[in-house]
Amino acid sequence: MLMEKERIEIVEYGKKMSSAGLCKGTSGNISIYDPETGYMAISPSGIGYFETEPEDVVVMKLDGTIVEGNRAPSSEHGLHSVIYLNKPEARAVVHTHSIYCTTFAALNQPLKAVHYVIGGAGVSEIPCAPYCTFGTPELAESVKNTIGDSKAVLLQNHGLVASGPKLAKAFSLAVNLEFVAEIQYRALCIGQPCVLSDEQMAEVMVRFKSYGQPAKNNEKKDGMGY
């Protein structure tokens, strides 16, 4: 089975994503990209996270050609591909319809630096990509035109896409951005939140680079743990 390790990881993280409350039903999807082969392993369309087996995960090329798999890939495979094509460092993508991120996406408003963990995205504001129908090349194009230097982007009236150098990082970014969105929402309920300045966020980014456990020999430190 091609990309067996990655397919097992996608199944494992699908369950985590569901258990963490980041998606309802079969919404959301996960992928891992291998730049050496040019193959992407992506969760299948319309199968519950607790029913998905590694062989249900589809291996495909970024142009949409299926390489191995008996299932239809996630309808958002183009959305995942556009991130790998435009972010050379991205190796995993997590797409969710998490409640608080999607609330701001429904308002077409960005996530702001109301909490420093937003810096895990490498920016101090998560932009919102203009609305396009789900599963279309237009939606992928909208993300491409909006994401900029960010590792994540909101999708207007839809949800969130987060990327990372490995699946654990993309997943933890999606969790942290849902936290930021909830804080932004709650703060707006009772007042006007203070937003950290660019200077304050620049200091956060510096600290992220050195925070956490020392990197293992073969592991590049990417400063996203905190």
Ligand SMILES: [Zn+2]
């Ligand atoms: Zn979606």
